[in-house]
Amino acid sequence: MTDEQLKIIRNFEVRVRQVLFLCDNLKEENAQLKLQLTTQKSINDSLIKENTQLQLKYDNLKVARMISVRGDDFKATKDRLSKLVREVDKCITLLNE
DSSP: OOHHHHHHHHHHHHHHHHHHHHHHHHHHHHHHHHHHHHHHHHHHHHHHHHHHHHHHHHHHHHHHHHTOOOGGGHHHHHHHHHHHHHHHHHHHHHHHO
16 A cells, blocks of 8 residues: 555544544433433423412312302302302213213
C-alpha cells in the first residue's frame, strides 16, 4: 500500500471512531430522555388523578350548598332536592334502556 492509501485508511478509521463515539453519546442521551419521559408521565398521571379528585370534591360541595337548609329556604331546598332525585331517576332509566 502506498502512503496515500494508508492516510485514507487512517482517516476512515478516525471517522468511524468518531461516529461510534457519537452513537454512544446519543444512546446515553436517549436513555436519559426515556427516564425523564417516564418520570414526567408519572407526575402527569398523579396530577390528573388529583385533579379528578378535586373536581369530584368541588361538585360535591356545589351539591351540598344547593341542598343546604337555610331558614326560609326550606321549601326551595326541598324542591331542588326533588328535582335532583328526578334527574337521577331519569339517568337510571336511560341506563336501563
